[in-house]
Amino acid sequence: MNLPVLILHATGTNRDAEAARACELAGASPHIVHINQLRRGVRRFSEFGMLVLPGGFSYGDALGAGVRQALDLQVFFHEELTHFIATGKPVLGICNGFQTLVKAGLLPGPAANHGRLDDEAPSLIRREVTLTHNAHNRFECRWVHLAVEQGARAGCLAHVDGPVFCPVAHGEGNFQVADDNALEQLESEGLVAFRYVDPDGLPAAGRYPLNPNGSVGDIAGICNRAGNVIGLMPHPEDHVDPIQNPLGGSEGLGLSLFRAMIGFASD
Numbered sequence: 001m002n003l004p005v006l007i008l009h010a011t012g013t014n015r016d017a018e019a020a021r022a023c024e025l026a027g028a029s030p031h032i033v034h035i036n037q038l039r040r041g042v043r044r045f046s047e048f049g050m051l052v053l054p055g056g057f058s059y060g061d062a063l064g065a066g067v068r069q070a071l072d073l074q075v076f077f078h079e080e081l082t083h084f085i086a087t088g089k090p091v092l093g094i095c096n097g098f099q100t101l102v103k104a105g106l107l108p109g110p111a112a113n114h115g116r117l118d119d120e121a122p123s124l125i126r127r128e129v130t131l132t133h134n135a136h137n138r139f140e141c142r143w144v145h146l147a148v149e150q151g152a153r154a155g156c157l158a159h160v161d162g163p164v165f166c167p168v169a170h171g172e173g174n175f176q177v178a179d180d181n182a183l184e185q186l187e188s189e190g191l192v193a194f195r196y197v198d199p200d201g202l203p204a205a206g207r208y209p210l211n212p213n214g215s216v217g218d219i220a221g222i223c224n225r226a227g228n229v230i231g232l233m234p235h236p237e238d239h240v241d242p243i244q245n246p247l248g249g250s251e252g253l254g255l256s257l258f259r260a261m262i263g264f265a266s267d
Contacts, residue, residue: 002029003266006048008097010035010069015055015237019094022237023052026258027266035072045080050090050265053097055169055235065131065172066099073104081106090156090261091229095170098221098231099131107231108191109224128182129222131233132174135214139171143246144212146220146234147197153190153227156264157257163201164194165252166239168212173233175215175222183217194221194232230261 005028009016020030028050037043045051059068073081085091085106093101101107105127134140145163177183186192196204196211196218204210204218211218213233221232236254239245245252 002027003049003262004028004047005030005050005052005262006043006045007032007052007054008035009033009054010058010072012058012060013054013056013096015094015235018235018237019052019054022240022255022258023262025240025255026262028258028262035069039076045077045084048089050262051084051092053091053093053100054237055095055097058096058100061172064103065170066096066101066103069096069100070103073100073106085224085226085229088226088228090265092261093229093231094235094237095168095173095233098233099172101229101231102127102129102131106229107224108186108222109226109229128178129186130176131172132176133172134170134174134212136208139169140173140209140212141167141169142209142212143167144210144220144234145197145199145201145252146194146232147201149190149192149195151190152193152223153225154193154223154230155227156260157193157223157230159256159260159263161253161256163197163199163252164234164236164239164254164257165245165247166234166236166254168234170213170233173213173215175213175219175233177216186219186222187217189225191222191225192217192219193223193230194219194234196220
């Protein structure tokens with residue numbers, strides 16, 4: 001049986017269909033489930049082998065991008081998500097999904113328990129990272145290149161064919177850290193998952209538009225310490241077929257990320 005994947009939908013989510021198609025092409029069985037079905041207990045996280053939080057503008061970005069949806073995860077699903085992550089099942093957050101995971105304290109996650117949430121509410125965990133307004137203070141919609149960070153704790157990323165070429169579409173994708181120590185910890189612990197690069201795979205070095213939002217260290221995505229929760233701002237689900245490539249060619253497909261994570265979950 002194909003891996004059942006939960007594609008979470010909330011008011012304002014608009015990339016769930018694309019995420020579902022990417023999962024299906026990668027060999028999984030995606031199920032788009034409204035968050036209210038989970039709240040009512042009609043569906044449960046335990047039914048699924050992987051969770052995807054897709055892009056969009058959940059709850060109209062009320063209180064900030066991803067904040068309102070993060071509160072849902074904290075208030076209504078803390079125990080279920082804790083168990084889901086602790087059992088090693090993969091979680092992927094894309095764009096607004098990445099923002100949600102960060103604002104919920106799930107990325108990079110607390111250090112004391114190696115990426116697993118404990119009984120303390122995640123809202124009480126001091127966040128060392130955030131995603132804020134783009135450096136140019138405008139919405140960015142363009143194609144970018146991103147490379148998997150060598151040594152990332154998310155071992156499944158070693159199977160991603162890169163660099164990946166896919167679009168960004170966000171106003172709050174600027175990844176920032178509390179201080180230099182927080183950045184050093186991310187890098188030394190292998191929590192950086194993706195960085196923005198140039199077409200040749202060389203560092204963007206902060207150059208716009210290679211780094212479209214001003215993210216520190218060209219960081220496009222991170223993972224937790226257990227390596228099973230991954231978030232990134234670009235949209236790999238928007239480049240799963242060569243016909244979608246605005247430059248032509250068949251390289252840089254984002255589909256390889258979905259294949260890598262679904263393969264990891266299926267092992």
